[in-house]
Amino acid sequence: xxxxxxxxxxxxxxxxxxxxxxxxxxxxxxxxxxxxxxxxxxxxxxxxxxxxxxxxxxxxxxxxxxxxxxxxxxxxxxxxxxxxxxxxxxxxxxxxxxxxxxxxxxxxxxxxxxxxxxxx
Amino acid sequence: xxxxxxxxxxxxxxxxxxxxxxxxxxxxxxxxxxxxxxxxxxxxxxxxxxxxxxxxxxxxxxxxxxxxxxxxxxxxxxxxxxxxxxxxxxxxxxxxxxxxxxxxxxxx
Numbered sequence: 001x002x003x004x005x006x007x008x009x010x011x012x013x014x015x016x017x018x019x020x021x022x023x024x025x026x027x028x029x030x031x032x033x034x035x036x037x038x039x040x041x042x043x044x045x046x047x048x049x050x051x052x053x054x055x056x057x058x059x060x061x062x063x064x065x066x067x068x069x070x071x072x073x074x075x076x077x078x079x080x081x082x083x084x085x086x087x088x089x090x091x092x093x094x095x096x097x098x099x100x101x102x103x104x105x106x107x108x109x110x111x112x113x114x115x116x117x118x119x120x
Numbered sequence: 121x122x123x124x125x126x127x128x129x130x131x132x133x134x135x136x137x138x139x140x141x142x143x144x145x146x147x148x149x150x151x152x153x154x155x156x157x158x159x160x161x162x163x164x165x166x167x168x169x170x171x172x173x174x175x176x177x178x179x180x181x182x183x184x185x186x187x188x189x190x191x192x193x194x195x196x197x198x199x200x201x202x203x204x205x206x207x208x209x210x211x212x213x214x215x216x217x218x219x220x221x222x223x224x225x226x227x228x
Contacts, residue, residue: 062216063214104153113162
């Protein structure tokens with residue numbers, strides 16, 4: 001059974017750095033063609049892809065946010081970590097991680113998401 | 121940046137057919153994927169590679185593509201199909217994963 005679960009702070013102050021952790025199970029990150037992405041959804045708005053790290057440790061970022069994002073992985077812990085710098089109230093959203101397939105470039109399993117509010 | 125356009129809402133009576141469109145420039149050259157997001161739940165993939173369906177999803181869901189529009193069709197709509205539906209493609213020119221704005225399906 002494939003599961004992903006996000007964890008991190010629910011409240012972040014403006015200008016602070018957000019660090020989120022995705023802990024996954026049921027698949028191996030060394031499997032060719034697999035990756036883990038971060039995706040967010042502001043309240044009442046659409047989904048927005050943020051970043052992906054692939055099985056070969058290649059990392060890609062949203063063109064509009066790449067200057068603020070860093071994605072990394074810890075295979076021993078089966079975790080993927082996302083950091084986002086200089087948080088702003090417009091970054092308030094539910095942040096989700098999802099297993100990503102390179103073939104077709106889609107998200108086949110999702111976590112439930114973790115809400116993050118940016119407020120002073 | 122690449123844009124996918126969806127109708128904000130689609131209303132359909134139980135037992136009827138719902139069609140949700142997703143428009144994008146040259147979408148015919150891209151693989152289109154569809155996600156269902158029920159209220160308060162995580163998205164699940166409903167259709168991938170334009171028309172393939174996960175084995176656990178009922179055959180009432182199907183996907184198609186013509187010209188600059190992809191379509192998700194839900195046949196014999198049930199109350200449990202009420203959800204937001206998002207289309208998604210990968211834009212190779214910008215290496216960006218693009219979602220549509222989402223369509224809320226309401227079962228009357």
